[in-house]
Amino acid sequence: EAGVTQFPSHSVIEKGQTVTLRCDPISGHDNLYWYRRVMGKEIKFLLHFVKESKQDESGMPNNRFLAERTGGTYSTLKVQPAELEDSGVYFCATRGQMNTEAFFGQGTRLTVV
């Protein structure tokens, strides 16, 4: 069974540009989470989808970040326009409805220059 897949693995963009990160969950996992780790800090929660609905988006830093999960399958996280402080590693995690364990993707390392 395929695990959680994220791409790209690494993205370097200029300040002001737009970047879209994608997460493909484990098949059948209704719960999908986005997290971010910026340099020197702990991994922090961004938002939580249950199927296609946003359950909790309390961790989204500002309105430059937009997450979607059309059809309840893969999810995208768009940053527009990107700022220097958005640099970090963005992780996606998914969890099945009954299974309490979260499975993480490899992460996308975003560098804004």
Place this chain on the structure above:
Amino acid sequence: KQEVTQIPAALSVPEGENLVLNCSFTDSAIYNLQWFRQDPGKGLTSLLLIQSSQREQTSGRLNASLDKSSGRSTLYIAASQPGDSATYLCAVRLQGGKLIFGQGTELSVKP
């Protein structure tokens, strides 16, 4: 507000030593606690998950304990090996599934 702290931030030991990594959390209202391992440039690998009603979990050379009332968990690694070198992360799960992470302990096991 739930906060998770991991001590020490970094640890270097010779191969073969037994070691303990510490994790503390400020609010005992957790659903479960999960220990992860992260290798450089890689994702997070789940090591052990302890439900809030449990006291410990074991997997091979790893043993994790949970004392919810005091807000503490420990990860015990027996007979450490160079392949254990990685960053170890502790995370508590809140209702709804959100994880709150500590900053991690960077472990280096020298041959």
